[in-house]
Amino acid sequence: MTTTETPPLPTTGRRQVGDSVFAGAAKAAGILILVVLAGVAIFLVTEAAPAITAAPEDVPGGEGLAAYIGPLIFGTLLAAVIALVVATPLAVGIALFITYFAPRKLAQTLGYVVDLLAAIPSVVFGFWGIFALAPALVPLFGWLEDNLGFIPLFAGPASSTGRTMLTAGLVLAVMILPIISAISREVFRQAPALHQEAALALGATRWEMIKMAVLPYGRSGVIGGAMLGLGRALGETLAIALVLSVSGGITFNLISSGNPSTIAANIALNFPESTGLDVNTLIASGLALFVITLAVNMAARYVVNRRADFTE
Amino acid sequence: MSTPTPTAPSRPEAAPEFDLAAESGNRLPRFAGWGLFVLGALLAAAPTALLGWSTGLFVVLAIVVGTVVTWGVSRAVEGRRKSTDRLVTCLVSSAFAIAMVPLFSLVYTVVSNGVGRLDAEFFTSSMVGVIGEGGGAYHAIMGTLIVTALATLISVPIGVLTAIYLVEYGNRGRLSKWITFLVDVMTGIPSIVAGLFAYALFALLFGPGVRLGVAGAVALSVLMIPVVVRSVEEVLKLVPNELREAAYALGVPKWRTIIKVVLPTAAAGLGTGITLSIARVVGETAPLLITVGITTALNVNPFDGRMATLPVYAFYQLTQPGVPPEFGINRAWTAALLLIILVMALNLIARLISRVFAPKTNR
Amino acid sequence: MAKRIEVSDLDIFYGNFKAVEGVNVSIEPRSVTALIGPSGCGKSTFLRSLNRMHEVIPGARVEGKVVMDGQNLYDPDTDPVAVRRQIGMVFQRPNPFPTMSIYDNVVAGVRLNGGRMKKSDTDAIVERSLQSANLWNEVKDRLDRPGAGLSGGQQQRLCIARAIAVEPQVLLMDEPCSALDPISTLAIEDLMTELKDRFTIVIVTHNLQQAARVSEQTGFFNLNGVGQPGRLIEFNPTEKIFSNPDVKATEDYISGRFG
Numbered sequence: 026m027t028t029t030e031t032p033p034l035p036t037t038g039r040r041q042v043g044d045s046v047f048a049g050a051a052k053a054a055g056i057l058i059l060v061v062l063a064g065v066a067i068f069l070v071t072e073a074a075p076a077i078t079a080a081p082e083d084v085p086g087g088e089g090l091a092a093y094i095g096p097l098i099f100g101t102l103l104a105a106v107i108a109l110v111v112a113t114p115l116a117v118g119i120a121l122f123i124t125y126f127a128p129r130k131l132a133q134t135l136g137y138v139v140d141l142l143a144a145i146p147s148v149v150f151g152f153w154g155i156f157a158l159a160p161a162l163v164p165l166f167g168w169l170e171d172n173l174g175f176i177p178l179f180a181g182p183a184s185s186t187g188r189t190m191l192t193a194g195l196v197l198a199v200m201i202l203p204i205i206s207a208i209s210r211e212v213f214r215q216a217p218a219l220h221q222e223a224a225l226a227l228g229a230t231r232w233e234m235i236k237m238a239v240l241p242y243g244r245s246g247v248i249g250g251a252m253l254g255l256g257r258a259l260g261e262t263l264a265i266a267l268v269l270s271v272s273g274g275i276t277f278n279l280i281s282s283g284n285p286s287t288i289a290a291n292i293a294l295n296f297p298e299s300t301g302l303d304v305n306t307l308i309a310s311g312l313a314l315f316v317i318t319l320a321v322n323m324a325a326r327y328v329v330n331r332r333a334d335f336t337e
Numbered sequence: 338m339s340t341p342t343p344t345a346p347s348r349p350e351a352a353p354e355f356d357l358a359a360e361s362g363n364r365l366p367r368f369a370g371w372g373l374f375v376l377g378a379l380l381a382a383a384p385t386a387l388l389g390w391s392t393g394l395f396v397v398l399a400i401v402v403g404t405v406v407t408w409g410v411s412r413a414v415e416g417r418r419k420s421t422d423r424l425v426t427c428l429v430s431s432a433f434a435i436a437m438v439p440l441f442s443l444v445y446t447v448v449s450n451g452v453g454r455l456d457a458e459f460f461t462s463s464m465v466g467v468i469g470e471g472g473g474a475y476h477a478i479m480g481t482l483i484v485t486a487l488a489t490l491i492s493v494p495i496g497v498l499t500a501i502y503l504v505e506y507g508n509r510g511r512l513s514k515w516i517t518f519l520v521d522v523m524t525g526i527p528s529i530v531a532g533l534f535a536y537a538l539f540a541l542l543f544g545p546g547v548r549l550g551v552a553g554a555v556a557l558s559v560l561m562i563p564v565v566v567r568s569v570e571e572v573l574k575l576v577p578n579e580l581r582e583a584a585y586a587l588g589v590p591k592w593r594t595i596i597k598v599v600l601p602t603a604a605a606g607l608g609t610g611i612t613l614s615i616a617r618v619v620g621e622t623a624p625l626l627i628t629v630g631i632t633t634a635l636n637v638n639p640f641d642g643r644m645a646t647l648p649v650y651a652f653y654q655l656t657q658p659g660v661p662p663e664f665g666i667n668r669a670w671t672a673a674l675l676l677i678i679l680v681m682a683l684n685l686i687a688r689l690i691s692r693v694f695a696p697k698t699n700r
Numbered sequence: 701m702a703k704r705i706e707v708s709d710l711d712i713f714y715g716n717f718k719a720v721e722g723v724n725v726s727i728e729p730r731s732v733t734a735l736i737g738p739s740g741c742g743k744s745t746f747l748r749s750l751n752r753m754h755e756v757i758p759g760a761r762v763e764g765k766v767v768m769d770g771q772n773l774y775d776p777d778t779d780p781v782a783v784r785r786q787i788g789m790v791f792q793r794p795n796p797f798p799t800m801s802i803y804d805n806v807v808a809g810v811r812l813n814g815g816r817m818k819k820s821d822t823d824a825i826v827e828r829s830l831q832s833a834n835l836w837n838e839v840k841d842r843l844d845r846p847g848a849g850l851s852g853g854q855q856q857r858l859c860i861a862r863a864i865a866v867e868p869q870v871l872l873m874d875e876p877c878s879a880l881d882p883i884s885t886l887a888i889e890d891l892m893t894e895l896k897d898r899f900t901i902v903i904v905t906h907n908l909q910q911a912a913r914v915s916e917q918t919g920f921f922n923l924n925g926v927g928q929p930g931r932l933i934e935f936n937p938t939e940k941i942f943s944n945p946d947v948k949a950t951e952d953y954i955s956g957r958f959g
């Protein structure tokens with residue numbers, strides 16, 4: 026091997042220009058994310074400010090910002106809660122089915138199939154909601170009004186198009202189903218095998234094993250997953266904008282044609298034609314939505330992460 | 338999907354071959370789980386046929402009666418514990434079956450309504466001068482391609498670099514903890530809020546009422562960046578540390594190690610993650626509705642005024658179909674079908690990438 | 701071109717934990733130096749501090765001096781990347797780059813440093829390095845196949861070829877044979893004997909016979925108790941260590957009367 030006189034080790038001066046440039050770029054990208062998020066908050070506040078400070082009679086509806094946004098927040102929460110109540114038990118059932126009951130060979134494929142639901146664009150869910158789900162639910166609404174009308178939720182009069190709050194909530198439920206079931210599957214899969222085997226060794230049936238060794242372990246994961254689903258449901262726009270027939274304000278009546286809108290749907294429907302203070306008002310409502318989803322998502326992350334710490 | 342399928346207990350480790358009830362001798366035969374459920378479902382069929390109930394009602398009734406029959410018989414023959422197990426099996430299987438109903442119904446509705454206009458004209462003409470029949474989504478398809486490509490161009494470098502920072506440079510320090518947390522928060526931003534942000538940003542720059550393709554791309558980027566960061570981070574973590582050390586020990590600087598060793602090793606995962614993140618935003622409607630708007634003619638310049646995009650096109654064709662409405666509504670369905678095809682194709686490509694380009698180690 | 705390494709008062713830390721303490725040693729050029737000692741006593745840690753691979757681990761740091769050729773490797777002005785170019789390393793588990801062919805693996809060190817070379821030059825480097833690593837005859841017909849497709853012993857020799865392709869002064873090897881069968885182990889031991897004419901070699905091994913077979917000098921590391929830092933107890937010519945060590949602990953360890 027040719028022996029060349031080796032140069033002395035180079036010093037810091039010319040070293041790693043590439044390294045500092047690259048590290049700097051990576052760091053800058055990370056910081057940009059902080060900036061973007063701050064930007065979202067700042068720009069929303071800036072553009073919402075005129076509506077917040079405006080005289081009540083200038084705000085759409087003529088009774089001030091709170092009166093305008095209030096029913097929207099109510100509608101948003103109502104639709105999301107319906108979705109959550111319907112989707113969570115179903116999602117847990119699906120997760121249990123895929124993890125413990127389905128034939129081993131099929132399990133992965135079934136998981137993919139459920140995930141397909143998550144891939145469908147929300148505008149398509151909206152189409153399906155109007156044209157397939159809503160008409161299919163009309164007879165059910167009639168039946169509910171006739172037989173359970175004494176419950177305020179089903180007081181009626183039943184909508185003849187089916188485009189009600191309950192329909193919107195059900196569409197949302199289908200949309201958040203894959204989110205909750207994916208996280209539930211994850212936590213069920215991580216339940217310690219040792220406990221499960223111990224339970225089986227004691228002669229437990231499959232369900233007893235799940236009750237003893239899986240559900241206690243997965244509970245906070247499921248709660249976190251449900252809250253992430255809630256966050257998604259709160260912000261869902263197009264499906265609701267299409268499905269829900271809006272008129273009137275706050276009501277718990279789920280099957281009539283008079284429903285409050287949701288924040289997101291209201292923005293989507295009114296923004297394109299709005300100018301001036303109307304735009305600021307819509308942005309102010311968007312700010313409210315941002316704050317609500319932020320709170321829900323942070324709480325969800327907290328619950329999910331606490332579980333992760335606990336696991337380690 | 339009207340007959341949900343409770344599966345026979347076929348998992349050796351999950352299905353104990355003995356329990357107290359079984360040991361005392363009473364055990365239903367293997368096919369009983371199925372058989373009883375179908376029996377119950379048939380019981381539900383009788384009133385359906387007589388009273389002319391709808392399919393949906395029949396499915397619900399079949400599940401309920403099937404479950405009750407299975408549980409009741411098992412309870413009588415096998416005892417409480419075994420019957421509870423069967424009850425739960427019926428319930429979770431039904432949960433899965435119920436989730437499949439909307440999926441199949443949705444795909445069926447969209448395909449059957451959408452194939453009608455899936456013709457050459459749909460792909461080649463725009464909506465200029467079209468009121469009723471005819472017209473297409475050429476301009477919207479182009480718009481979606483341009484806006485999505487632009488969003489990808491913005492999100493991928495930022496997302497990949499951020500992930501590189503978190504995995505390679507962050508050292509779990511304060512900044513990287515903050516970034517991780519905020520990426521999580523960003524994942525939860527509603528798409529309409531992302532749209533409002535982009536609008537507010539561009540309204541400050543260009544005055545109120547602005548509609549630009551690039552504003553839509555920025556809105557989509559807000560939704561896309563966290564997805565990219567998350568998936569790239571996962572992939573980079575999978576690259577074994579030994580490879581980094583091997584490169585360092587050869588006197589390769591860190592940045593070259595990342596570019597020449599870490600990223601190529603993770604290439605398949607990167608491709609998959611980025612493709613999935615595109616799939617995530619390509620069907621987004623709300624942010625484009627308020628930032629990009631809609632046009633009837635082709636506009637390929639994202640820096641100059643409104644553009645048409647496929648999801649927004651679908652929305653407006655449905656809500657403002659023109660006269661007579663059926664032509665617009667048909668175009669809307671075809672656009673929806675096209676969107677589903679696009680998203681599914683992207684998902685398929687993602688899966689193929691991870692299959693085909695996975696590093697060929699046979700260790 | 702092989703060089704001497706002088707270590708003085710070296711303390712090595714992982715965060716607040718002091719893993720190795722007070723090492724003073726002079727490693728001879730053109731020879732094989734073996735490091736032995738019980739598990740966890742800091743042999744790998746010490747070895748990795750010789751080419752500044754130690755500091756790659758978050759929180760890891762070093763106090764003291766490592767001098768090669770009159771230059772302190774831990775001088776604040778010294779570029780760790782340049783140090784590693786001159787002091788190469790072979791790891792316990794073979795780690796060829798999975799995305800690269802055998803050929804590309806060998807020239808990885810040259811190419812990844814941005815060197816633009818003519819095909820004939822890289823061809824020469826590949827042949828020479830693989831010859832030196834006693835691997836040429838086995839792989840010369842399939843240089844374009846993935847490096848990860850070789851057997852474990854071949855992969856390890858490929859890693860050695862890759863390390864010597866950049867022509868370092870010193871070659872550090874951390875238990876290079878522990879994942880290999882006896883035949884591959886012998887192949888690599890022979891290789892070390894050949895390579896020591898050109899490189900300074902430091903090897904960590906748990907195999908005392910191996911240390912006795914291949915090395916001129918041997919260092920024995922030990923630690924007094926759990927959580928205590930490891931120390932270099934004895935450093936002497938191999939013959940002396942294995943026949944008549946100065947320290948009682950060394951003798952106990954060598955003769956298997958340890959612990």
Ligand SMILES: Nc1ncnc2c1ncn2[C@@H]1O[C@H](COP(=O)(O)OP(=O)(O)OP(=O)(O)O)[C@@H](O)[C@H]1O
Pocket residue numbers: 714717719737738739740741742743744745746757
């Ligand atoms: N990455 C690390 N972070 C913290 N402590 C570490 C790390 N690596 C090693 N240590 C600690 O440093 C001490 C020395 O470890 P080292 O790996 O150098 O031992 P060794 O002599 O090479 O052992 P073996 O013969 O098992 O390879 C041990 O107490 C170990 O726990």
Ligand SMILES: [Mg+2]
Pocket residue numbers: 743744745874
């Ligand atoms: Mg070691």
